[in-house]
Amino acid sequence: MSLKEKFTSISPAEFFKRNPELAGFSNPARAMYQSVRELVENALDATDVHEILPSIKVIIDIDNQEKQIYKITVEDNGIGIPPHVVPDAFGRVLYSSKYVLRQTRGMYGLGVKAAVLYSQMYQEKPIEIVTSPVGSKRIYVFKLKIDVTKNEPIIYERSSISNEKNFHGTSATLYLLGDWQRSKSRIYDYIKRTYIVAPYAEFYFKDPEGNVVFYPRLTNKIPKPPEEVKPHPYGVDIELLKNMISRMKPTYVIKDFLVNQFQSVGEITAQKVLEMAKIDPNKKISSLTDDELSRLTEAMKKFEDFRPPSADALSVIGSDLIELSLKKIFNPEFVGALTRKPKAYQGHPFIVEVGIAYGGQIQPSSEPLVLRYANKIPLIYDEKSDVIWKVVEEVDWKRYGVEGDQIPLVVMVHLCSTKVPYKSAGKESIAEVEEIEKEIKYGIMEVARNLRLFISQKKKEEETKKRMLTYLKYIPEVARSLSVFLADGKKADADKHSQELKTKLFEIVAKKLDLKDLEEYKLYKVEEL
Numbered sequence: 001m002s003l004k005e006k007f008t009s010i011s012p013a014e015f016f017k018r019n020p021e022l023a024g025f026s027n028p029a030r031a032m033y034q035s036v037r038e039l040v041e042n043a044l045d046a047t048d049v050h051e052i053l054p055s056i057k058v059i060i061d062i063d064n065q066e067k068q069i070y071k072i073t074v075e076d077n078g079i080g081i082p083p084h085v086v087p088d089a090f091g092r093v094l095y096s097s098k099y100v101l102r103q104t105r106g107m108y109g110l111g112v113k114a115a116v117l118y119s120q121m122y123q124e125k126p127i128e129i130v131t132s133p134v135g136s137k138r139i140y141v142f143k144l145k146i147d148v149t150k151n152e153p154i155i156y157e158r159s160s161i162s163n164e165k166n167f168h169g170t171s172a173t174l175y176l177l178g179d180w181q182r183s184k185s186r187i188y189d190y191i192k193r194t195y196i197v198a199p200y201a202e203f204y205f206k207d208p209e210g211n212v213v214f215y216p217r218l219t220n221k222i223p224k225p226p227e228e229v230k231p232h233p234y235g236v237d238i239e240l241l242k243n244m245i246s247r248m249k250p251t252y253v254i255k256d257f258l259v260n261q262f263q264s265v266g267e268i269t270a271q272k273v274l275e276m277a278k279i280d281p282n283k284k285i286s287s288l289t290d291d292e293l294s295r296l297t298e299a300m301k302k303f304e305d306f307r308p309p310s311a312d313a314l315s316v317i318g319s320d321l322i323e324l325s326l327k328k329i330f331n332p333e334f335v336g337a338l339t340r341k342p343k344a345y346q347g348h349p350f351i352v353e354v355g356i357a358y359g360g361q362i363q364p365s366s367e368p369l370v371l372r373y374a375n376k377i378p379l380i381y382d383e384k385s386d387v388i389w390k391v392v393e394e395v396d397w398k399r400y401g402v403e404g405d406q407i408p409l410v411v412m413v414h415l416c417s418t419k420v421p422y423k424s425a426g427k428e429s430i431a432e433v434e435e436i437e438k439e440i441k442y443g444i445m446e447v448a449r450n451l452r453l454f455i456s457q458k459k460k461e462e463e464t465k466k467r468m469l470t471y472l473k474y475i476p477e478v479a480r481s482l483s484v485f486l487a488d489g490k491k492a493d494a495d496k497h498s499q500e501l502k503t504k505l506f507e508i509v510a511k512k513l514d515l516k517d518l519e520e521y522k523l524y525k526v527e528e529l
């Protein structure tokens, strides 16, 4: 037995090739779903974040029936990709344009590369990218794979053609070992739920069985795009400080550095923080010792008077769009939505939005249908381990008037943040961060109160209607008896009195019951009641 270990290091590409499940590629069905997701999310980030109304095409074909190899193409009308970055964007793990403080669907610089790695593990065709940046006179075509050991792209083909029609956007085609039957419902769900929060987008989807679904654009109103922001002092650590300092002029003095490079720090605040950290405000950043950096980090965390992190980096969906979509998709009786005020956790700003739909054509079920979203991405898998599910499950829906074993209830929650605390790189569930959990709870309670009002109003109306219908049965009889009494045996008078009395009695009862819509009842025929 040897007591010696052999040490080596591996590249990030090798790491994710060895552990594909960490990025959501645990089996052919999940891999197929995840690949569609990564491509669609990149397509949306390339459009709505840049105020382009998205037109997105997703086409899945079977490429080799026997081996179950599928061809997945996603095409967008986004900003396109400059040709010199295409190889790295698709062929170098942890290469991204999204490592900035701004809300985007992408975060890790991994998604599409994880799909390429999985793709090349079970079949030989490279990924094909066709792209043209906005205003470009050429359309660029690339075919590439990833050199797993070196974590760099291997380019098989690079060419370009003239861009006659001013096309801008990107089309990416991947071949991969998949399982359509087992991923079908999730992929359909994913596209539909993506559309629910992006009704300003249009989606064309063709599945490998040849079925086509088209989701039309419902509105041209596109939510305000997120802006890039500076870091907030509550979010710093020693490494972040060192990293920022290494990219600055060495002669920069620490006070100016704090004021100019962070949000929520003015001259006076900087002065106070530096006093707390016992650092000379005029000291050059390049000469700060490790000990001083550590004291500074602590002071920044402890200082209580910073303004909260700016929400400019966030882009909400908005309550009107949420309501519009829930109405259109579920055709409910009640719909309500709200966007909460910005809050922060660990220096990261976040906003929670909630939408509730109830009744109408919603399919009743023993549990509410929970639609979870993070930075506009629908989360489909791992529902039960998500903080949103936990909060919805803890709500006592009976308190809000939702009763019965089968309830027609949809609860949608959207969390947007510059840093969504996902539980894994596959981005399927959100961790339990106390501040976020609270916001979700308050958001749901607020909309649910309107639902309670609606339900109790509806109940009252139903009860009133029942009572009215009961009175309607007696009115003709009472009117007839009274009219005979008033008419002293004259038949013509009796008929006249009866008619007048009926109208009068109807009015008295309706007034007493505070009925608004009388026309409905006038149409009832007593014999039918």
Ligand SMILES: Nc1ncnc2c1ncn2[C@@H]1O[C@H](COP(=O)(O)OP(=O)(O)OP(=O)(O)O)[C@@H](O)[C@H]1O
Pocket (backbone or CB within 6 Å): 038, 042, 043, 046, 076, 078, 079, 080, 081, 089, 090, 095, 096, 097, 098, 105, 106, 107, 108, 109, 110, 111, 112, 113, 169, 170
């Ligand atoms: N359709 C597209 N249009 C424009 N740029 C794209 C497109 N697809 C990919 N990119 C660029 O390639 C980069 C890498 O994409 P990738 O999916 O690997 O990671 P990401 O989206 O940055 O993060 P994540 O791993 O969280 O998805 C993106 O940051 C983006 O700049």
